[in-house]
Amino acid sequence: MVALLHDVVADSAWTLQALLKAGFLAEVVAGVDGLTKRAEAEGSEASYDRFIARAAQNPRSKIVKIADLEDMDIRRRREVTSYTMSGHANEPP
Numbered sequence: 001m002v003a004l005l006h007d008v009v010a011d012s013a014w015t016l017q018a019l020l021k022a023g024f025l026a027e028v029v030a031g032v033d034g035l036t037k038r039a040e041a042e043g044s045e046a047s048y049d050r051f052i053a054r055a056a057q058n059p060r061s062k063i064v065k066i067a068d069l070e071d072m073d074i075r076r077r078r079e080v081t082s083y084t085m086s087g088h089a090n091e092p093p
Helices: 016-021 026-034 045-057 059-071 082-088
Strands: none
Touching: 016 026, 026 045, 026 059, 045 059
């Protein structure tokens, strides 16, 4: 479930509290929290390191983040385009 929800808080109006109110288990929400970048964290190498450290603390977050990084590996793609390099390769055009 963490894998399905891992971008929901970052990419929508959903909050961690809203997920809890909607009935998601606290363990699932904690996993999503471990994968949610903080607003103050954007752009800084140190904050990315903090984000990765936080994701590594939760077993569910850690598994999902590793899979997410593997999915982003452009060497797995047949064709590398400017769209792929834009960082939106896993989103529909």
